[in-house]
Amino acid sequence: MRVSVDREKCVGSGQCVLSAAGVFDQSDEDGIVVLLDESPPADVHMDVRRAASLCPALAITVTES
Amino acid sequence: MSLHIADSGAPAQPDGIPDYPMPRAAGCPFDPAPALRDLRAEAPLVKVRTWDGSTPWLVTRHAEQRALLADRRISADVTRPGYPHVTAASRERRLRTRAFIGMDDPEHARLRRMVTAPFAIKRVEALRPAIQRIVDRLIDDMLAGPKPVDLVQAFALPVPSLVICELLGVPYADHDFFQRNTRVLVNRDQPPEAMREAVDALIDYLERLVAEKLAHPAADLLSKLGVEQVRRGELTAHELAVTGMLLLVAGHETTANMIALGTLALLEHPDQLAALRATDDPKLIAGAVEELLRYLSIVHSGRRRVALEDIEIGGRVIHAGDGVIMANEVANRDEDVFTDPDRLDVHRDARGHVAFGFGVHQCLGQPLARVELQVVYGTLYRRVPGLRLAVDRDQVPFKHDGLIYGVYELPVTW
Numbered sequence: 078m079r080v081s082v083d084r085e086k087c088v089g090s091g092q093c094v095l096s097a098a099g100v101f102d103q104s105d106e107d108g109i110v111v112l113l114d115e116s117p118p119a120d121v122h123m124d125v126r127r128a129a130s131l132c133p134a135l136a137i138t139v140t141e142s
Numbered sequence: 143m144s145l146h147i148a149d150s151g152a153p154a155q156p157d158g159i160p161d162y163p164m165p166r167a168a169g170c171p172f173d174p175a176p177a178l179r180d181l182r183a184e185a186p187l188v189k190v191r192t193w194d195g196s197t198p199w200l201v202t203r204h205a206e207q208r209a210l211l212a213d214r215r216i217s218a219d220v221t222r223p224g225y226p227h228v229t230a231a232s233r234e235r236r237l238r239t240r241a242f243i244g245m246d247d248p249e250h251a252r253l254r255r256m257v258t259a260p261f262a263i264k265r266v267e268a269l270r271p272a273i274q275r276i277v278d279r280l281i282d283d284m285l286a287g288p289k290p291v292d293l294v295q296a297f298a299l300p301v302p303s304l305v306i307c308e309l310l311g312v313p314y315a316d317h318d319f320f321q322r323n324t325r326v327l328v329n330r331d332q333p334p335e336a337m338r339e340a341v342d343a344l345i346d347y348l349e350r351l352v353a354e355k356l357a358h359p360a361a362d363l364l365s366k367l368g369v370e371q372v373r374r375g376e377l378t379a380h381e382l383a384v385t386g387m388l389l390l391v392a393g394h395e396t397t398a399n400m401i402a403l404g405t406l407a408l409l410e411h412p413d414q415l416a417a418l419r420a421t422d423d424p425k426l427i428a429g430a431v432e433e434l435l436r437y438l439s440i441v442h443s444g445r446r447r448v449a450l451e452d453i454e455i456g457g458r459v460i461h462a463g464d465g466v467i468m469a470n471e472v473a474n475r476d477e478d479v480f481t482d483p484d485r486l487d488v489h490r491d492a493r494g495h496v497a498f499g500f501g502v503h504q505c506l507g508q509p510l511a512r513v514e515l516q517v518v519y520g521t522l523y524r525r526v527p528g529l530r531l532a533v534d535r536d537q538v539p540f541k542h543d544g545l546i547y548g549v550y551e552l553p554v555t556w
């Protein structure tokens with residue numbers, strides 16, 4: 078699985094951090110998403126898909142391999 | 143079709159277009175209006191007639207609401223012709239103090255980003271111990287005082303008010319003033335005159351506060367924005383006052399209603415209350431917060447938008463300039479998304495709800511609201527195990543005329 082985020086689109090809702098804290102964080106500076114792991118391990122794939130579906134700004138793209 | 147709607151309580155006009163909003167059924171204060179659910183069963187979007195005679199679209203289903211709220215062809219700009227205002231009073235308020243909630247990108251993004259960092263998950267988590275202390279102290283005071291007591295005044299309002307005051311740097315000592323004026327702001331049936339007065343009083347108050355912060359900056363958000371944005375010319379003092387007012391109002395009315403109405407809903411569902419009281423599992427408590435957000439859908443006046451272009455959706459065409467209303471209380475009871483949607487079930491995964499909206503305007507304060515509600519629901523019923531209503535349920539006054547749903551008072555004893 079490959080993950081990417083669009084920091085331009087992000088509105089800092091925090092939904093991704095709540096869903097998959099090891100994969101997403103928010104910058105201290107402006108609260109905008111920071112991607113911690115662009116190819117997360119299998120045990121968090123469900124959480125990452127969840128984050129992408131909850132993201133209100135459609136800023137998270139998940140590509141399944 | 144019109145007969146069917148008339149049967150279910152919405153006065154249908156001769157042209158078959160039902161009036162909106164529709165009344166909730168007597169005795170079912172937690173459920174959406176029956177007429178609204180009938181419309182949902184009929185179509186994902188339908189035309190409705192509102193207070194000024196205009197006929198915006200009402201979007202009834204979860205999938206279409208999410209799609210439209212995330213669609214860049216939809217505008218939240220309250221100054222656009224066709225924007226479906228809630229009432230004349232609400233239009234007065236939205237135009238008089240236009241905050242970023244009523245703007246589109248890039249203006250919206252510029253202003254929202256200035257205040258996003260303090261609401262990030264980690265920053266809000268760091269406030270949890272302070273919020274816990276506030277909640278514990280208010281419960282101590284309540285237990286030491288006379289009973290019955292109005293839970294709204296003694297607890298539900300002070301919790302979020304104390305928290306947002308601390309964060310913004312608004313003196314809590316002024317809470318009578320700003321709560322009184324906020325009450326006017328969030329009542330949809332106010333005469334526009336009264337609305338104007340309340341809005342002006344609050345803006346005037348915040349402008350004076352901003353001037354004070356600029357003169358003597360402290361460690362709060364208004365000071366920080368004053369120093370970092372106003373002094374550098376990125377933001378005017380008036381814009382900061384308007385943003386401050388949005389945060390102050392949105393920061394306490396919403397959460398307060400979730401606390402009081404949520405408590406009433408739990409008292410009426412003793413098995414759910416028992417499950418919550420018996421646990422100290424933060425996951426279960428967090429899940430219960432999501433479920434109550436879904437079930438209660440307190441921001442019940444609809445997300446309001448206007449179409450910028452023609453949009454084809456749900457077998458209909460929304461034309462450029464048409465008003466669009468997304469009623470979250472029916473979307474959150476959509477059986478295509480939630481199994482047995484009318485059941486309050488603190489064990490379900492309710493995270494897909496649209497109680498905080500969707501799209502770029504999705505609630506900025508949601509991490510804070512979540513932590514406040516987790517602390518409250520995780521503490522109040524454990525510390526006051528005998529909590530119960532001190533009046534008949536029929537006597538509880540609901541905010542049917544509120545922009546935000548809830549109860550005006552909740553007399554409780556234990």
Ligand code: HEM
Binds near residue numbers: 507
């Ligand atoms: C349980 C409590 C809350 C609920 C149910 C709630 C609900 C909502 C909803 C539905 C919206 C979207 C409005 C729209 O799309 O037109 C919204 C936006 C907003 N909320 Fe909340 N809210 C809550 C608590 C808070 C708190 C505690 C704060 C601040 C401290 C806050 C600040 C905001 C702001 C600033 C916006 C505008 C965001 C934007 O336009 O980008 N809310 N809220």
Ligand code: SF4
Binds near residue numbers: 082086103109128137
């Ligand atoms: S869920 Fe989306 S909008 Fe929210 S912080 Fe993450 S990337 Fe940004």
